[in-house]
Amino acid sequence: MAALGVDVGGTATKAVLLDDAGTALEVRSLPTPQPGGSVVGEVLDVVAGLARELPAGRVGVAVPGIVDERRGVGVFSENLGWRDVPFAELLAERLGRPVAFTHDVRAGAVAENRLGAGRGARTMVFLPIGTGIASALVSDGRVHDADGYAGELGHVDVGHGEPCVCGRAGCLEAIASAAAIARRYTASTGREVHGAVDVARRVEAGEPEAVAVWDEAVEALAQALAWTAGVLAPEVVVVGGGLSGAQDLLLEPLAKSLSERLTFQREPRLVPAALGGLAGCHGAALAGASRAEP
Numbered sequence: 001m002a003a004l005g006v007d008v009g010g011t012a013t014k015a016v017l018l019d020d021a022g023t024a025l026e027v028r029s030l031p032t033p034q035p036g037g038s039v040v041g042e043v044l045d046v047v048a049g050l051a052r053e054l055p056a057g058r059v060g061v062a063v064p065g066i067v068d069e070r071r072g073v074g075v076f077s078e079n080l081g082w083r084d085v086p087f088a089e090l091l092a093e094r095l096g097r098p099v100a101f102t103h104d105v106r107a108g109a110v111a112e113n114r115l116g117a118g119r120g121a122r123t124m125v126f127l128p129i130g131t132g133i134a135s136a137l138v139s140d141g142r143v144h145d146a147d148g149y150a151g152e153l154g155h156v157d158v159g160h161g162e163p164c165v166c167g168r169a170g171c172l173e174a175i176a177s178a179a180a181i182a183r184r185y186t187a188s189t190g191r192e193v194h195g196a197v198d199v200a201r202r203v204e205a206g207e208p209e210a211v212a213v214w215d216e217a218v219e220a221l222a223q224a225l226a227w228t229a230g231v232l233a234p235e236v237v238v239v240g241g242g243l244s245g246a247q248d249l250l251l252e253p254l255a256k257s258l259s260e261r262l263t264f265q266r267e268p269r270l271v272p273a274a275l276g277g278l279a280g281c282h283g284a285a286l287a288g289a290s291r292a293e294p
């Protein structure tokens with residue numbers, strides 16, 4: 001029986017129809033409604049529209065922010081501007097049947113673990129690097145969620161003075177997210193760039209200011225992953241986001257710096273994500289498919 005997975009992202013809402021073998025039959029993408037008084041109702045409209053377009057026996061929906069899966073509540077989303085939304089209940093009401101409700105990054109981790117770059121790993125970290133930095137831990141094939149609070153690797157202190165959106169300074173995300181790399185390059189040179197990919201091109205060309213910003217991001221990531229290797233000992237770290245394809249610019253120097261920081265700890269393999277921006281909706285579909293019958 002096919003399962004529909006919907007991932008409500010900050011800018012786009014993506015949907016995939018997966019067959020029993022985990023193969024994508026159809027993919028759709030629509031703009032996500034923007035924050036405001038009626039954002040939750042508008043998000044429900046988008047999901048209901050996708051469910052009509054791609055009929056499936058089972059449905060899973062993933063959203064960003066802090067998500068309490070057990071209670072079925074979207075606790076907080078800074079980007080979409082909601083607090084304490086009983087999504088599982090609202091979705092069931094709207095779609096006329098039970099819906100698996102989950103978190104975008106944790107869903108992505110499950111998808112990469114079962115269908116993607118982390119296949120076969122018992123313990124794995126999924127680390128998407130985008131506007132922010134999130135992470136999710138898979139242990140023995142299950143995601144560690146801790147009522148929605150686990151995985152905030154973006155907000156560990158890696159020892160620098162830059163302010164973070166969370167209100168503190170020193171966070172990994174404030175120096176190593178794709179947005180931070182672009183912002184810091186512009187701050188140091190006065191030159192506008194089209195995102196971190198543009199900075200990566202300048203690193204390849206050997207531009208010293210770009211190399212400096214890039215190296216600081218890589219070192220900060222290595223520091224955070226060294227802690228992660230010590231505490232969680234993942235076999236694999238699946239790196240996601242637009243920069244993860246930059247094997248020789250990002251993954252190789254990161255693996256080298258991480259290796260230098262470890263002594264007896266298990267050294268994880270660093271691999272680029274396989275499902276790209278569709279990991280979240282694949283994971284939502286898997287959550288829908290595995291949902292127990294009421």
Ligand SMILES: [Zn+2]
Pocket residue numbers: 154155164165166167168171173
């Ligand atoms: Zn922070």
